[in-house]
Amino acid sequence: MTEDTTGADGGESAARPFSFRLLATDGTARRGEITTPHGVVRTPAFMPVGTQGTVKAMFMDDVRATGADVVLGNTYHLMLRPGAERVAALGGLHRFANWPHTILTDSGGFQVMSLAQLRKLDETGVTFQSHIDGRRYELTPERSIEIQGLLGSDIQMQLDECVRLPAPPAEVERGMRLSLRWADRSRRAFEAMGGPGKGQGLYGIVQGGDVPALRAESARALAAMPFEGYSVGGLAVGEPQAVMLAMIEVVEPLLPVDKPRYLMGVGTPDDILESVARGIDQFDCVMPTRAGRHGLAYTRFGKLNFRNARHADDPRPIDPESSCPAARDYSRAYLHHLVRTGEALGAMLLTWVNVDYYQRLMQGARDAIEAGRYADYVAETKDGWRRGEG
Amino acid sequence: MTEDTTGADGGESAARPFSFRLLATDGTARRGEITTPHGVVRTPAFMPVGTQGTVKAMFMDDVRATGADVVLGNTYHLMLRPGAERVAALGGLHRFANWPHTILTDSGGFQVMSLAQLRKLDETGVTFQSHIDGRRYELTPERSIEIQGLLGSDIQMQLDECVRLPAPPAEVERGMRLSLRWADRSRRAFEAMGGPGKGQGLYGIVQGGDVPALRAESARALAAMPFEGYSVGGLAVGEPQAVMLAMIEVVEPLLPVDKPRYLMGVGTPDDILESVARGIDQFDCVMPTRAGRHGLAYTRFGKLNFRNARHADDPRPIDPESSCPAARDYSRAYLHHLVRTGEALGAMLLTWVNVDYYQRLMQGARDAIEAGRYADYVAETKDGWRRGEG
Numbered sequence: 101m102t103e104d105t106t107g108a109d110g111g112e113s114a115a116r117p118f119s120f121r122l123l124a125t126d127g128t129a130r131r132g133e134i135t136t137p138h139g140v141v142r143t144p145a146f147m148p149v150g151t152q153g154t155v156k157a158m159f160m161d162d163v164r165a166t167g168a169d170v171v172l173g174n175t176y177h178l179m180l181r182p183g184a185e186r187v188a189a190l191g192g193l194h195r196f197a198n199w200p201h202t203i204l205t206d207s208g209g210f211q212v213m214s215l216a217q218l219r220k221l222d223e224t225g226v227t228f229q230s231h232i233d234g235r236r237y238e239l240t241p242e243r244s245i246e247i248q249g250l251l252g253s254d255i256q257m258q259l260d261e262c263v264r265l266p267a268p269p270a271e272v273e274r275g276m277r278l279s280l281r282w283a284d285r286s287r288r289a290f291e292a293m294g295g296p297g298k299g300q301g302l303y304g305i306v307q308g309g310d311v312p313a314l315r316a317e318s319a320r321a322l323a324a325m326p327f328e329g330y331s332v333g334g335l336a337v338g339e340p341q342a343v344m345l346a347m348i349e350v351v352e353p354l355l356p357v358d359k360p361r362y363l364m365g366v367g368t369p370d371d372i373l374e375s376v377a378r379g380i381d382q383f384d385c386v387m388p389t390r391a392g393r394h395g396l397a398y399t400r401f402g403k404l405n406f407r408n409a410r411h412a413d414d415p416r417p418i419d420p421e422s423s424c425p426a427a428r429d430y431s432r433a434y435l436h437h438l439v440r441t442g443e444a445l446g447a448m449l450l451t452w453v454n455v456d457y458y459q460r461l462m463q464g465a466r467d468a469i470e471a472g473r474y475a476d477y478v479a480e481t482k483d484g485w486r487r488g489e490g
Numbered sequence: 491m492t493e494d495t496t497g498a499d500g501g502e503s504a505a506r507p508f509s510f511r512l513l514a515t516d517g518t519a520r521r522g523e524i525t526t527p528h529g530v531v532r533t534p535a536f537m538p539v540g541t542q543g544t545v546k547a548m549f550m551d552d553v554r555a556t557g558a559d560v561v562l563g564n565t566y567h568l569m570l571r572p573g574a575e576r577v578a579a580l581g582g583l584h585r586f587a588n589w590p591h592t593i594l595t596d597s598g599g600f601q602v603m604s605l606a607q608l609r610k611l612d613e614t615g616v617t618f619q620s621h622i623d624g625r626r627y628e629l630t631p632e633r634s635i636e637i638q639g640l641l642g643s644d645i646q647m648q649l650d651e652c653v654r655l656p657a658p659p660a661e662v663e664r665g666m667r668l669s670l671r672w673a674d675r676s677r678r679a680f681e682a683m684g685g686p687g688k689g690q691g692l693y694g695i696v697q698g699g700d701v702p703a704l705r706a707e708s709a710r711a712l713a714a715m716p717f718e719g720y721s722v723g724g725l726a727v728g729e730p731q732a733v734m735l736a737m738i739e740v741v742e743p744l745l746p747v748d749k750p751r752y753l754m755g756v757g758t759p760d761d762i763l764e765s766v767a768r769g770i771d772q773f774d775c776v777m778p779t780r781a782g783r784h785g786l787a788y789t790r791f792g793k794l795n796f797r798n799a800r801h802a803d804d805p806r807p808i809d810p811e812s813s814c815p816a817a818r819d820y821s822r823a824y825l826h827h828l829v830r831t832g833e834a835l836g837a838m839l840l841t842w843v844n845v846d847y848y849q850r851l852m853q854g855a856r857d858a859i860e861a862g863r864y865a866d867y868v869a870e871t872k873d874g875w876r877r878g879e880g
Contacts, residue, residue: 153827157834182802182827190805190823198820412572415580430588433580437543437572444547444834 115299118254118328120360124470128352128379131469134329134360136202136254137299138194141169143360143381144465146372146458147204149389152177153187153197156389157447158455160198166424166452167459170202170255172384175247176211179237180230184250192252204384205253206364207244207286207305210262210333221261223278241285245302249293255329256295258286260305262334272309276318279307283322301328303362309334310343312350319354329360332380336366345374352379369398369461369485373478376465388458392451395439399427399457402485406450411436424456505689508644508718510750514860518742518769521859524719524750526592526644527689528584531559533750533771534855536762536848537594539779542567543577543587546779547837548845550588556814556842557849560592560645562774565637566601569627570620574640582642594774595643596754597634597676597695600652600723611651613668631675635692639683645719646685648676650695652724662699666708669697677715691718693752699724700733702740709744719750722770726756735764742769759788759851759875763868766855778848782841785829789817789847792875796840801826814846 115137124131134141148155148163150171155163163171173193178184182196190196193203209226212219216228216237225240241259248256259282263275283304290302304322308314322330332351335344348363355361362382363375372383388398395406399418404411414432422428426449438446461481468477505527514521524531538545538553540561545553553561563583568574572586580586583593599616602609606618606627615630631649638646649672653665673694680692694712698704712720722741725734738753745751752772753765762773778788785796789808794801804822812818816839828836851871858867 152831152833153824154833154835157838159835159838177831181831182823186803186823189803190821196821196824196827198824413576413579431580431586433572433576434543434586434588437586441542441567441571443542443544444837445544445549447834448547448549448838 115297117296117299118301120329120358122358126469126472126474127377129376129465129469129474130379130381131466132360132381134202134255134381136170136301138200138202138254139169141202141382142462142466144372144376144462144469145169145382146462147172147382147384148455148458149174149384149386150197150199151386152181153193155451155455157393157444157451158389162452163199163455164201166456167463168201168455170204171199173197173203173205173251173253174211175205175208175244175251176215178205178251179208179239179247180232180235184247188250188252192250194252202254203252204255204362204382205248205251205257207257207259208239208247209244209259210364212239213262213264223281225259241282242289245286245289245293245295249295249298249300254300256290256300256302257331258283258302258304260307260333262307262337263309265309265334265337265339267309269309269311269314272307272311273314276307276309276314279305280318280321283325283327287325287327303327303329303331305331305333305364306351306355307334308347310339310347312347315347315350316354319351323354323356327359329362329382330355331362331364333364335363336371336385341371341374344371345378348375348378348380369458370482372458372461373465373481376469377474377478388454389451392449392454393447395446395450396454397427397435397450397457398454400460400481400484401487401489404432406432406435406439406446408436418453422456424453426450426452427456505687507686507689508691510719510748512748516859516862516864517767519766519855519859519864520769520771521856522750522771524592524645524691524771526560526691528590528592528644529559531592531772532852532856534762534766534852534859535559535772536852537562537772537774538845538848539564539774539776540587540589541776542571543583545841545845547783547834547841548779552842553589553845554591556846557853558591558845560594561589563587563593563595563641563643564601565595565598565634565641566605568595568641569598569629569637570622574637578640578642582640584642592644593642594645594752594772595638595641595647597647597649598629598637599634599649600754602629603652603654613671615649631672632679635676635679635683635685639685639688639690644690646680646690646692647721648673648692648694650697650723652697652727653699655699655724655727655729657699659699659701659704662697662701663704666697666699666704669695670708670711673712673715673717677717693717693719693721695721695723695754696741696745697724698737700729700737702737705737705740706744709741713744713746717749719752719772720745721752721754723754725753726761726775731761731764734761735768738765738768738770759848760872762848762851763855763871766859767864767868778844779841782839782844783837785836785840786844787817787825787840787847788844790850790871790874791877791879794822796822796825796829796836798826808843812846814843816840816842817846
């Protein structure tokens with residue numbers, strides 16, 4: 101155990117080094133535990149997205165109470181506002197956002213490609229204009245790691261290039277190879293900047309689009325490098341679920357069994373259950389939070405759309421058996437009213453319902469893997485969605 | 491004590507009849523207690539505004555924890571969406587909004603005049619088109635009382651006409667006299683519909699614009715009618731504070747000492763302190779909630795504007811000595827960041843800060859009146875605002 105302090109956030113006296121323990125398997129599904137300087141992450145884990153240092157429309161105490169062990173922060177957004185150096189001066193992202201538990205950050209690359217203007221990508225990195233004020237920025241593998249270090253992120257991502265699908269195989273190949281070179285530079289930067297000494301982890305990101313041979317090459321090359329974990333990137337970007345699952349099946353056997361695997365940006369509850377079955381340990385997605393702001397609730401009975409007038413006179417809560425106050429203590433009629441009138445409380449309650457449901461789903465998955473009944477759990481859960489409320 | 495149940499909300503087995511006790515006075519300032527079927531309201535009281543059955547961007551549990559004994563619901567908004575009959579079928583507004591404490595409703599008249607389209611007012615009442623879908627509605631004194639009864643409101647308001655200032659005295663007089671006739675019809679309707687038997691209260695509303703003689707006539711006429719309380723309406727609509735206070739000074743000696751007085755739609759912390767000094771017991775205003783959504787915080791140091799860049803690097807909370815988590819546990823830099831990025835959490839936290847501050851202000855006023863030091867309390871509080879943080 102290193103004696104280095106975590107520094108930035110000041111909340112820990114000594115960094116616990118990044119580690120992963122595999123506790124149980126059930127087929128390819130894995131039950132594990134990631135330890136970071138800010139706590140233990142029970143896997144399979146769903147990580148609520150806190151893009152700008154806040155899980156939209158929720159108090160962090162409530163996020164934690166749903167059972168979330170880790171939230172995600174977006175490097176692109178945070179480097180623009182409030183700025184990584186500023187967050188560091190304020191004590192790091194944990195303190196800034198009132199989240200003393202584990203934080204994972206992405207590299208910023210994906211959002212540069214989807215949000216920024218006048219992007220120019222070359223071997224060095226990517227230059228772009230902020231979508232907010234047009235200011236010019238440069239993001240290189242080294243700068244991304246520096247920013248993630250300034251934020252104090254426990255689990256960091258290499259900078260990669262995520263080629264948008266569909267794309268010609270040659271283009272997918274170019275992006276995958278560039279990502280491998282950036283993986284190497286990211287790793288060097290991470291070590292030069294003291295990430296391992298702070299107990300933090302850096303994940304390499306498997307790319308290769310929908311081309312199995314490229315996915316395999318990427319996974320093999322990254323597995324040979326000393327990362328604390330491995331991400332699967334460039335999926336859930338519009339391709340059919342079957343393609344996504346096929347790519348996971350190509351990659352999974354090539355990744356080290358003793359390192360966590362993170363499927364980036366995934367997904368629906370169904371995507372998650374299927375991916376856990378194929379050996380994925382970590383997930384993040386804006387779906388539960390975004391859906392909550394749009395009047396949609398994820399429940400064990402399937403999806404409920406509170407814009408729909410059929411809820412207008414319904415005195416029942418979403419789920420009387422839920423331990424989540426938002427799902428248990430408010431009538432559907434009231435939720436419908438809040439959504440229809442555009443009241444903030446509607447977004448607050450439905451976001452809470454969804455973040456809670458995703459955590460219940462993961463807790464169920466973890467319990468089922470431990471009990472050796474994961475396939476049954478998946479079948480029962482999907483049956484619940486299909487049955488609805490009868 | 492009546493044996494009638496409160497009916498609609500079902501949360502109480504027997505209605506406590508409306509009553510008011512005067513506990514202490516300090517000059518003209520009064521410390522009292524209103525009892526309603528849903529609890530005790532400590533006065534002077536500030537009532538957070540819950541226009542559409544929600545205090546915008548807050549959980550009701552947090553509203554209650556700030557010390558609020560009563561919230562206000564708006565008849566105009568609730569009659570349009572979700573509809574009074576629907577709320578009644580769902581168990582009343584207390585249950586609908588998860589607020590088991592006292593609820594006060596306005597009559598709907600003020601918002602018809604400020605929000606609705608194609609208004610037509612005559613002796614009978616007012617017809618208008620909904621600002622939402624253009625549907626036609628009629629609001630009469632009787633229908634307003636019926637709606638407030640369907641909502642299950644503990645403290646109801648007569649329908650009145652609030653003439654917009656500046657206006658010719660003859661127009662102010664016409665509106666005041668119409669309001670007196672509507673006061674009589676409202677009272678008859680309230681009794682015919684069983685409001686007193688349910689322990690509810692109905693307030694008459696003093697009108698008369700900025701004309702002292704008309705204010706006095708209105709107050710005298712209403713005082714002769716059997717209302718449970720008296721409102722002062724048609725103020726804080728743009729006139730100087732001095733005019734508002736002068737009107738209160740005209741009206742106050744004419745109102746029964748053993749009934750609560752409610753100054754509608756007021757106001758700033760300064761307005762409230764000055765009005766309490768002149769014998770007002772109840773207040774409501776959108777200011778703390780609206781300001782919170784616009785990045786403004788009311789504090790014992792005065793107003794803070796979190797849009798201002800001077801907060802960007804400030805690690806201090808708003809008030810480390812506050813018992814309100816929103817004021818105590820988040821840095822000003824973070825609040826600035828949330829406001830600048832338009833994050834919902836910014837509105838959630840600053841609304842909470844403001845609702846809490848208004849309740850602290852009222853608690854301080856109540857304590858000071860009991861201790862016979864209200865004038866000192868006002869001076870100290872204003873000094874705190876002036877001094878800022880030194």
